[in-house]
Amino acid sequence: xxxxxxxxxxxxxxxxxxxxxxxxxxxxxxxxxxxxxxxxxxxxxxxxxxxxxxxxxxxxxxxxxxxxxxxxxxxxxxxxxxxxxxxxxxxxxxxxxxxxxxxxxxxxxxxxx
Amino acid sequence: xxxxxxxxxxxxxxxxxxxxxxxxxxxxxxxxxxxxxxxxxxxxxxxxxxxxxxxxxxxxxxxxxxxxxxxxxxxxxxxxxxxxxxxxxxxxxxxxxxxxxxxxxxxxxxxx
Numbered sequence: 001x002x003x004x005x006x007x008x009x010x011x012x013x014x015x016x017x018x019x020x021x022x023x024x025x026x027x028x029x030x031x032x033x034x035x036x037x038x039x040x041x042x043x044x045x046x047x048x049x050x051x052x053x054x055x056x057x058x059x060x061x062x063x064x065x066x067x068x069x070x071x072x073x074x075x076x077x078x079x080x081x082x083x084x085x086x087x088x089x090x091x092x093x094x095x096x097x098x099x100x101x102x103x104x105x106x107x108x109x110x111x112x113x
Numbered sequence: 114x115x116x117x118x119x120x121x122x123x124x125x126x127x128x129x130x131x132x133x134x135x136x137x138x139x140x141x142x143x144x145x146x147x148x149x150x151x152x153x154x155x156x157x158x159x160x161x162x163x164x165x166x167x168x169x170x171x172x173x174x175x176x177x178x179x180x181x182x183x184x185x186x187x188x189x190x191x192x193x194x195x196x197x198x199x200x201x202x203x204x205x206x207x208x209x210x211x212x213x214x215x216x217x218x219x220x221x222x223x224x225x
Contacts, residue, residue: 001158031211042116042201043156043215092155096211099163101146102203104155 002027004105006093012111018081021108023093028073030097034066037090037107046091049076083112115140117202117216125222132189134219136202144205145178145185146213151198159200160187192223 003026013019023032032049047055047068055068070076080087088111096102117138126132136145144163148156160171162178162185169176175188185202202216 004155033212042218043203044116045212045214048212094155100211101144101158101161102211102213103158104148106153106155109153 001103002029002095004093004095004103006105006108008108009106010109010111012113013083015084015112017083018079019083019110020077020079021091021093023076023078023105025074025095029095030073030100031095031102032070032076033094033096033102034068034076034078035092035094035104037092039088043092046078049078080110083110085112088112115214117204117214119200119202119216119219121219122217123220123222125224126192128192128194128223128225130192132192132196132221133186134188134200134221135184135186136204136216137184138204138214139183140204140214141182142204142206142214143182145176146203146205147174147176147185147187148201148203149198150201150218156201189221192221194223194225197221197223 005024007022034046035043037043045058046061047057049068049070051070067079090107092107093105094102119136147159150156160176166180167178173190177186200219203213205213
């Protein structure tokens with residue numbers, strides 16, 4: 001399966017600031033997704049990152065708060081904007097294809113003070 | 114958003130014992146996946162199921178795709194200490210661009 005690298009692996013940020021998380025894959029992939037995992041909880045899909053077009057967001061997530069870019073088939077970024085303590089979570093990137101299972105990076109552990 | 118119900122929520126077992134966990138949904142899925150997450154890491158795919166009634170094994174792990182398409186089961190035989198972790202089921206439908214809905218998780222702890 002593809003090797004997925006996320007940066008940063010963890011960060012501590014001040015409230016009101018923004019952080020951009022990068023997801024790099026070692027091969028071209030059709031689908032890239034961003035998930036949030038709140039402390040002690042399961043994974044919730046934020047959006048599907050579409051190459052060359054705007055991301056598709058799930059209910060409860062908006063572009064102004066979580067802008068996403070996907071300039072090519074191996075790279076995507078997720079920005080967490082105007083952060084508050086409630087945004088403290090693990091943010092995970094996954095990749096897959098149609099009829100192919102998703103594989104995950106190790107995530108970015110974000111704490112907001 | 115929707116989450117799938119997993120049971121048990123957590124379990125303590127002794128090394129060598131067999132483990133069973135299940136996942137249920139109010140909606141039908143045409144794909145069921147099982148992942149394991151260790152502390153500080155992302156979920157790792159264990160087994161993928163694509164057909165109702167399908168039974169698939171991966172070493173000591175066996176998973177089944179329920180006939181109703183609304184549930185799935187994971188069994189671990191002869192558990193070992195490295196089986197410790199959180200197990201998540203996930204349901205998907207290829208017609209919805211492969212999006213996954215995750216279960217609530219089962220935390221497994223193995224004692225010697």
